[in-house]
Amino acid sequence: MLPRIRIVLVQTFHPGNIGAAARAMKTMGLAELVLVNPRAFPDDEATRLAAGAGDVVANARVVASLDEAVSDCVQVIGASARLRSLPLPHFSEPDAMADSALQNAQSAPVALVFGRERSGLTAEEIRCCTHQVSIPANPDYGILNLSQAVQILAYELHRAWRTRHQSSFIYQTPGEATPPTREQFSHFQRHLHDVMQKSGFLSQPHARTEEQLQALFTRAEPSRKELSMLRGLLSALHPDASSDRS
Incomplete structure (x- = not known):
């Protein structure tokens, strides 16, 4: 480790x-x-x-x-x-x-x-x-x-x-609980940004909304599997938004 x-x-x-x-x-x-x-x-x-x-x-x-x-x-x-x-x-x-x-x-x-x-x-x-x-x-x-x-x-x-x-006991993290890399999380943040813009959700009165949402997802510490599900949801809501699956 x-x-x-x-x-x-x-x-x-x-x-x-x-x-x-x-x-x-x-x-x-x-x-x-x-x-x-x-x-x-x-x-x-x-x-x-x-x-x-x-x-x-x-x-x-x-x-x-x-x-x-x-x-x-x-x-x-x-x-x-x-x-x-x-x-x-x-x-x-x-x-x-x-x-x-x-x-x-x-x-x-x-x-x-x-x-x-x-x-x-x-x-x-x-x-x-x-x-x-x-x-x-x-x-x-x-x-x-x-x-x-x-x-x-x-x-x-x-x-x-x-x-x-x-210790004689070594905990093994299940594969689906593996955290995403920072690069993968950045792709998610860009995807979220594109969906919020294309949906009209982002406007001047919500100037800090994007930053607060990104902080929320950071605190949630989603796994790679969970992040993939979130990106699937974003793609379903707005297929024309960023769909880079990296």
């Missing part, structure tokens, strides 16, 4: 934080690092601060957008110190996040996303996520360095993995 869990760093400013995050990952058995538009990479500082985790840095993948980094993932968890206006499912405790991530990682990739050192993730980037997670901290000073946040959440993942690994 751990090899299917991906750490994604968005627009990292200090290359040393990339190396420190890679070191935090390797100590907890994580190896897949994806960088979204880092300011400087490759960089000697990243390699130096990685210490013995130079292989994680060397194998890091650089992409142009968060969408590209997580399109094949069935769960995308955004690490955020504060809740955003988009009402995504929220893990207030990292151990609950770890249990959920490992459950989903049995069948497909899962991403844990960290934002910029100073400003974190934007509202648009949070929309690419299926969940949010926060790290409980001192309310008067809850500031964590990027690599510290990676270390804490990576530890929770490794702890949850150890618990499962030592």
